[in-house]
Amino acid sequence: MAKEITTRKEDYAQWYNDLVLKSGLADYSAVRGCMIIKPYGFALWEIMRDALDKMFKDTGHVNAYFPLFVPKSLFEAEETNAEGFAKEVAVVTHYRLKADPDKKGKLIVDPEAKLEEELIIRPTSEAIIWSTYKNWIQSYRDLPLLINQWANVVRWEMRTRLFLRTAEFLWQEGHTAHATKEEAIKETKLILDVYADFVENWMALPVIKGVKTPNERFAGAEDTYCIEALMQDGKALQAGTSHFLGQNFAKAFDVKFTDKNNNLDYVWATSWGVSTRLIGALVMAHSDDDGLILPPKIAPLQAVIIPIYKNEDEKNRVDEKAHEIVKQLKELAISVKYDDNDNNRPGWKFTEYEMKGVPVRIAIGPRDLANNNAEVARRDTKEKKTISLDGISSYIKNLLNEIQQNIYNRAKQYRDENITEANEWDEFVKLLDEKGGFISAHWDGSSETEEKIKEQTKATVRCIPLNAKQEDGKCILTGKLSTQRVLFARAY
RNA sequence: CGGGAAGUAGCGCAGUCCGGUAGCGUACCUGGUUUGGGACCAGGUGGUCGCAGGUUCGAAUCCUGUCUUCCCGACCA
Numbered sequence: 001m002a003k004e005i006t007t008r009k010e011d012y013a014q015w016y017n018d019l020v021l022k023s024g025l026a027d028y029s030a031v032r033g034c035m036i037i038k039p040y041g042f043a044l045w046e047i048m049r050d051a052l053d054k055m056f057k058d059t060g061h062v063n064a065y066f067p068l069f070v071p072k073s074l075f076e077a078e079e080t081n082a083e084g085f086a087k088e089v090a091v092v093t094h095y096r097l098k099a100d101p102d103k104k105g106k107l108i109v110d111p112e113a114k115l116e117e118e119l120i121i122r123p124t125s126e127a128i129i130w131s132t133y134k135n136w137i138q139s140y141r142d143l144p145l146l147i148n149q150w151a152n153v154v155r156w157e158m159r160t161r162l163f164l165r166t167a168e169f170l171w172q173e174g175h176t177a178h179a180t181k182e183e184a185i186k187e188t189k190l191i192l193d194v195y196a197d198f199v200e201n202w203m204a205l206p207v208i209k210g211v212k213t214p215n216e217r218f219a220g221a222e223d224t225y226c227i228e229a230l231m232q233d234g235k236a237l238q239a240g241t242s243h244f245l246g247q248n249f250a251k252a253f254d255v256k257f258t259d260k261n262n263n264l265d266y267v268w269a270t271s272w273g274v275s276t277r278l279i280g281a282l283v284m285a286h287s288d289d290d291g292l293i294l295p296p297k298i299a300p301l302q303a304v305i306i307p308i309y310k311n312e313d314e315k316n317r318v319d320e321k322a323h324e325i326v327k328q329l330k331e332l333a334i335s336v337k338y339d340d341n342d343n344n345r346p347g348w349k350f351t352e353y354e355m356k357g358v359p360v361r362i363a364i365g366p367r368d369l370a371n372n373n374a375e376v377a378r379r380d381t382k383e384k385k386t387i388s389l390d391g392i393s394s395y396i397k398n399l400l401n402e403i404q405q406n407i408y409n410r411a412k413q414y415r416d417e418n419i420t421e422a423n424e425w426d427e428f429v430k431l432l433d434e435k436g437g438f439i440s441a442h443w444d445g446s447s448e449t450e451e452k453i454k455e456q457t458k459a460t461v462r463c464i465p466l467n468a469k470q471e472d473g474k475c476i477l478t479g480k481l482s483t484q485r486v487l488f489a490r491a492y
Numbered sequence: 493c494g495g496g497a498a499g500u501a502g503c504g505c506a507g508u509c510c511g512g513u514a515g516c517g518u519a520c521c522u523g524g525u526u527u528g529g530g531a532c533c534a535g536g537u538g539g540u541c542g543c544a545g546g547u548u549c550g551a552a553u554c555c556u557g558u559c560u561u562c563c564c565g566a567c568c569a
Contacts (some may be wrong), residue, residue: 013563029559089566124569158493158567165568218569238569277569308528347529354529365528375528492569 012233013161019283020162023292033160033167037276040356043300044476045170045276047060049150051202051298052172052274055194057443061146061174066128068152069119074127078252085123090167093332121154126220126245126271129175130253137177138183140259144187145177164237164281164492177250177267184268185223188244191272193224195240203278204286204295204408205229206415207239208438208487210463215450218271228462228487229414231284234436236462236489239281242272284435285411292357292425293380295407296400303329303336303396304358305347308365315340321389325362325374328393334400334446354379359403360396380406421485424464428476428488432459438489442482444475453477459488 006254008262020026025041025339028034053063069092076082096113124126129147137145150172160166174191178184199205207227209365217224221243229239250256250266257267286293296302305322309315322338329336339349346363353361363375374392377384380403418437422428431439443449443461453476454460468484 017562084568153569155568157569159563159565169569173568196527224553241569273569275569306528310527342527345526345527345531349530350528351530363528367528 005097009263016280017162019287019291020280023283023357024470025279025283025292026162028162032239033157035162035166035168035276037170039462040300041279044279044282044294044298047298047300048198048202048278049172052194052198053148053150054199056148056172056174059190061176063149064147065149065151066125066132068122070122070125070128072118072120074131075120077127077131078220078249080248081124081126081220083323084172085155089123089155090121090154090156092121101156122151123153123155124271124273125151125173126175126249127253128274130249130255130269133175133177133267134253134255137255137257137324140179143177143179143257143267144183146174146187147176148172148174151435161492163276163283165277167275169275171273173271173273176270177255178269179257180265180266181246184246184270185244188223188225188242188270188272191242191270192227192240195274196227199227199229199278199281200241200408202295202297203282204297204404204411205239206412207406208463208465208488209467210465212241212463213447213450213461213486214445216460217369218243220245220248221271225466226463228438228489229281229285230418230437230489231281231492232287232414233284234418234490236438236487236491237281237284238462238491239278240272240274243270245269245271266447286407287357290351291355293407294357294359296404298361299359300335300336301353301356301358302334302400303360303362304349304353305336305338305362305364306346306353307338307340308346308363310366314366317366317369321364321369321374325364325389325392329396332393332397334393334397350377360399362392362396368391378403380410419487422476423473425476429457432457432488432490436490438462438487440485440487441476442473442484443486443488444478444480444482448476449475449477451481453488457490459490462487462489462491 024038025044026038027036087230093115094109094113095115096110097107098110100108126373133145134140151166154168156167157165173430175338176187178187196207196209201209207229209225209227212224212226218241223244225242227239229237231237247266247268251271255267256264258264283292286295306323307315307318307322309318319340322340326336326338350361355377359379361377361379363377368374372389373386374389375384376396378399418435420431420435420437420439422431422439422441428439428441439459450461464486470484473482473485474480
């Protein structure tokens with residue numbers, strides 16, 4: 001049977017869906033817009049989560065956990081934030097069901113059990129966390145407070161898409177409190193660097209660090225920093241955000257501290273998060289028609305060994321060699337599986353592990369045994385080589401590093417080739433329609449202009465790059481003066 | 493929330509116009525032959541046709557209502 005995944009750029013959404021569903025990462029739930037992360041997908045998330053978690057801890061953060069339910073009165077305390085999320089929160093209004101008097105075996109919401117105050121299911125946890133921080137912070141000695149939480153959140157989106165936009169998703173959200181504005185801004189940027197480091201070095205996905213325009217800013221933030229990545233269909237994806245919240249939440253929740261000079265002041269805050277959306281980014285950035293391509297550093301399985309045999313005797317001889325290789329690879333901390341399941345034939349296994357994105361495949365059969373060889377295939381280039389069994393483990397260790405680097409280089413080359421400068425409006429529109437990717441152009445800095453550009457082209461300012469050089473120019477739409485280019489793109 | 497499409501076996505679909513025993517592919521089970529890129533042969537299991545009403549001797553099929561999902565917009569990480 002031929003592989004069912006077919007890629008055509010115009011059917012990118014369908015291709016992406018098929019890939020996620022068939023590679024064993026996730027399923028759709030019967031509950032609208034929610035996803036089920038399958039064991040393989042969760043293993044991938046665990047690796048990503050553990051790597052990030054370590055990076056947070058290495059930078060002085062600790063984990064905690066806060067409630068799923070947020071009383072409406074707390075939720076509405078920070079007005080900008082509340083209004084920003086109001087349209088997409090799930091609301092709990094009752095606390096009990098009862099038997100339906102009209103239909104046997106059915107239940108109805110008990111009208112007697114209406115809550116005095118509705119509970120919001122967190123779309124993000126600023127409200128519940130800051131109402132708690134109020135009690136935890138009195139003095140500068142309590143600061144900085146550097147807390148992260150791994151949790152699920154719910155945002156009732158009109159339209160959902162596996163991993164990229166689901167009604168419920170898993171993420172981490174950091175919430176920190178600081179004595180000074182400078183320290184809080186430093187924290188915001190530190191986390192941005194952590195995110196960029198993780199996405200580039202673990203996920204092999206190059207990103208652009210930047211600041212959001214006021215239109216795209218997180219509701220309740222003073223500044224939103226972000227990392228932006230480019231997908232293979234030319235659309236941009238926001239991969240992570242880090243917000244400088246100023247004193248907005250401290251004021252809304254009355255979180256004050258006494259400083260060294262005995263002055264009372266509001267604390268300065270940050271919040272930051274990345275979600276299971278990163279898995280979507282990974283799939284869309286690296287994969288091909290044959291399935292997933294996972295960077296070795298986050299692949300749940302880095303290598304797989306597939307035996308080829310015609311009878312028991314051959315199988316026994318292959319087994320012996322395979323177990324030796326497994327042992328050697330494990331000594332080098334390489335995750336490996338010997339798939340000697342007799343139910344599937346070798347060809348089936350080849351296709352299966354390619355679909356799952358396993359970086360390296362080792363095949364051993366009688367032909368190889370006779371020559372003390374194995375066939376080693378790499379997923380990123382699909383190249384196959386015959387390698388001597390002597391020293392094969394170190395060969396594979398090097399190969400994994402090479403694959404990691406190659407996947408990154410490939411993505412970076414593609415990304416760089418798809419950042420195009422535009423200086424005229426017609427050129428700008430043409431580039432968006434025909435080439436896609438990031439368009440680097442001047443913008444007059446006004447929300448109205450950004451809004452007009454979005455209406456006419458569906459493109460938004462993805463970010464104002466942090467490392468942008470200063471350069472005089474004219475706004476792509478209005479012709480007004482501008483001092484630096486910003487990145488536009490159509491985005492997910 | 494606006495515009496389109498679809499709900500029939502685990503999955504993918506045909507059948508619906510024109511009402512008359514529930515079909516195909518795949519998966520699954522049994523036996524045998526196979527095994528270097530998703531094997532083949534034979535036999536078999538599995539479905540109150542999304543749900544609720546209605547018309548009819550008879551409804552997957554016609555009518556009414558309803559729920560859900562997908563796609564395209566607006567919103568969003």
